[in-house]
Amino acid sequence: MRESKVRIGLIGTGFIGDIHADSMKKNQLCELVAVCEEVDKKRGKAFADKYQIPKVYNDFEKMIADPDIDLVYICIPNYLHAKYMVKAAEMKKHCFVEKPLCTTLAEADQMIESAKKNKVKLFYGENLCFAPKYVRLKELIDEGALGKPFYIRHRESHGGPHAKWFWDIRFSGGGAMMDMGCHGIEFARWLLGKPKIKRVLASLGTYLHKKITKGEDDSVLLVEFEGGARAVIENSWALRGGLDDRAEVQGTEGVAFCDLVYGTALRVFTATGLGYAVEKAETTKGWNFVIYREHEMYGYPEELANIIDSLLNNKPPKETPEDGKVVLEAMMAGYLSAKLGKWVELPANLPRNRKPYQLWKE
Known part of the structure; x- marks a missing residue:
């Protein structure tokens, strides 16, 4: 992580994406550098304006190719979690996936294996x-x-x-x-x-x-x-x-x-x-x-803080993909x-x- 700060790209500008973006903007150890909205371009632009996010993408693969991004937050419908997480991991991005982890046990194993294979961390979203x-x-x-x-x-x-x-x-x-x-x-x-x-x-x-x-x-x-x-x-x-x-x-x-x-x-x-x-x-x-x-x-702010601490200090997170499975x-x-x-x-x-x-x- 450059300058002891985690740079984040977020996909999904709905209710839960908004919650996470709010926490990110208040944490001094991370920077929300990009947002991706593939369904509604206007909503993506409005979301970026609201949170002063410098980069707006309408293509997830283009966002995860951005070298400025360390961590990808996946805040999209459940059935897309595994597909998008694996793509991000293959681009050597750490990943956070909102609950539930995915929709099948095969997907869960695929996600866990992909994180290990690509030597990135996968964080499971359980705010409670x-x-x-x-x-x-x-x-x-x-x-x-x-x-x-x-x-x-x-x-x-x-x-x-x-x-x-x-x-x-x-x-x-x-x-x-x-x-x-x-x-x-x-x-x-x-x-x-x-x-x-x-x-x-x-x-x-x-x-x-x-x-x-x-x-x-x-x-x-x-x-x-x-x-x-x-x-x-x-x-x-x-x-x-x-x-x-x-x-x-x-x-x-x-x-x-x-x-x-x-x-x-x-x-x-x-x-x-x-x-x-x-x-x-x-x-x-x-x-x-x-x-x-x-x-x-x-x-949500403490959840983010735990993830940042895990990345910056190489500590195990409180919630893991194995928990999600x-x-x-x-x-x-x-x-x-x-x-x-x-x-x-x-x-x-x-x-x-x-x-x-x-x-x-x-």
């Missing part, structure tokens, strides 16, 4: 492991304040995703569990010290959005770990009122409750409405929970469980080239 409130929860567990944890509950729900491609399971790989179950699974693993997953049991349903998706808009996943701890992962695209993200941990010596979104929000009433309250809020008239410093609360395997087993109506033991003989939803729907 960096959210300050959840980091403090992890510290309490590690110091023994709760005794031995045996039950974790994580809930992340809202009224549905921003981009249209999420609703098409051919592109996303699945519905609400594919979108957000990856958060809860890795969150629970991380809190427990990343033990192996023994088995999973899932229930999936579509309640609110049957007209626009063939995927599930509500899911409940039960995960049992080696050592006996269990986690309940609840996810929904059918929750009215905006994002809800909360956790509960029970241990032999205590219990902790954590409300990530509303625990520090401003409670505001307005008859006219306001500009922005919280992610995916349906309306801002009446009573609102108004969030501030939202990206920091979700952990474990999560994908657990979700695939969950979709299979929903079809079979019973527990699925892990490791399982899961198909390597099929997407998670196919294990439930086909």
Whole structure:
């Protein structure tokens, strides 16, 4: 890295790309030098203007050929993650890939192998492991304040995703569990010290959005770990009122409750409405929970800081592609469980080239 600074090229100017760009512009150890938007050139130009990014590309291969770029952030639809990551790795670029890692186990292995072959680092995007409130929860567990944890509950729900491609399971790989179950699974693993997953049991349903998706808009996943701890992962695209993200941990010596979104929000009433309250809020008239410093609360700046530290100081990152593969395997087993109506033991003989939803729907 030149001058002890990481130079970043980002592809994807949607919701999550915007979040990451905001963190990059506030970190003095990195520089967002390029953005690529292949679908909407006007949006790409507007994004570059917003964040004062000097280079705008409409062709990913041209961006990754740029010698000024050290690290590529891949913030595009799930089904493109592996293809674009491998291309970047072959150009000797380090890569960050948003959750989920990819949509098949074969792709996961291809990505991991490509990073090793090309001697670049591959970072897996799981921001909850960096959210300050959840980091403090992890510290309490590690110091023994709760005794031995045996039950974790994580809930992340809202009224549905921003981009249209999420609703098409051919592109996303699945519905609400594919979108957000990856958060809860890795969150629970991380809190427990990343033990192996023994088995999973899932229930999936579509309640609110049957007209626009063939995927599930509500899911409940039960995960049992080696050592006996269990986690309940609840996810929904059918929750009215905006994002809800909360956790509960029970241990032999205590219990902790954590409300990530509303625990520090401003409670505001307005008859006219306001500009922005919280992610995916349906309306801002009446009573609102108004969030501030939202990206920091979700952990994105600390996630970026961990990646930069890994690159500049040759340290292992907190979240790895191997973690992403474990999560994908657990979700695939969950979709299979929903079809079979019973527990699925892990490791399982899961198909390597099929997407998670196919294990439930086909």
